[in-house]
Amino acid sequence: QVRLVESGGGSVQPGGSMRLSCEISGLSGTIFAIAAVGWYRQAPGKQRELVAEIPSKMTTRYGDSVKGRFTISRDNAKNSVYLEMNSLQPEDTAVYYCNFNTRFWGQGTQVTVSS
Numbered sequence: 001q002v003r004l005v006e007s008g009g010g011s012v013q014p015g016g017s018m019r020l021s022c023e024i025s026g027l028s029g030t031i032f033a034i035a036a037v038g039w040y041r042q043a044p045g046k047q048r049e050l051v052a053e054i055p056s057k058m059t060t061r062y063g064d065s066v067k068g069r070f071t072i073s074r075d076n077a078k079n080s081v082y083l084e085m086n087s088l089q090p091e092d093t094a095v096y097y098c099n100f101n102t103r104f105w106g107q108g109t110q111v112t113v114s115s
Contacts, residue, residue, distance in 0.1 A: 002026040004098045009109030012088055016113070020083040022098030022106055029079060035101040037074055037081040041094035041111075051096065052083060065091070088113045 008020040020039065024032060038053030038061075052072035053061045060072055071084040081098060090113050098106035 002100065002104045004100055004104055004106035006096065006098050006106040006109040009096065009111045011112040011114065013115050014089055014113055016088050017084070017086045018088060018111060019085070020096055020098075020109060020111075022081045024079045024081070024098075024100050024104075027079070029076060032079045032100075033076040037101075038099045039072060039081070039083045039096055040099055041092075041096045042108075043091075043094040046094075048097070053099075054081070085111070090114060 003025045004022055006020060006022045008018065010018065012018050034056045036053060036055040039051040040048050041051050042048040050063045051066055052070055054072055054074050062070065069085065069087045072081065074081045092111065093113050094111060095108040096111050097108045
């Protein structure tokens, strides 16, 4: 059974930084390495949106609102994906979800940016 566990959320002041982690279990490293992984977010009253994604070939794709501020990375040896977030703003406040292979979702972790 595929399971995604996010960590690293919390509260931060505007301009601050935060790192999210997601560990994916229940599958082999070979399967993980060939699949796309990514981060999405959903703010209250809004639809879930793409934050960043790494397809299997290691290219990256970012949502327009986070380009230049957020960086996604993956460690295939650890079945893990990370999101480094810099210059955080109040509009980045949302529940952040890890996604594996477009099908599987984590439980979400709250990120709150507020002074």
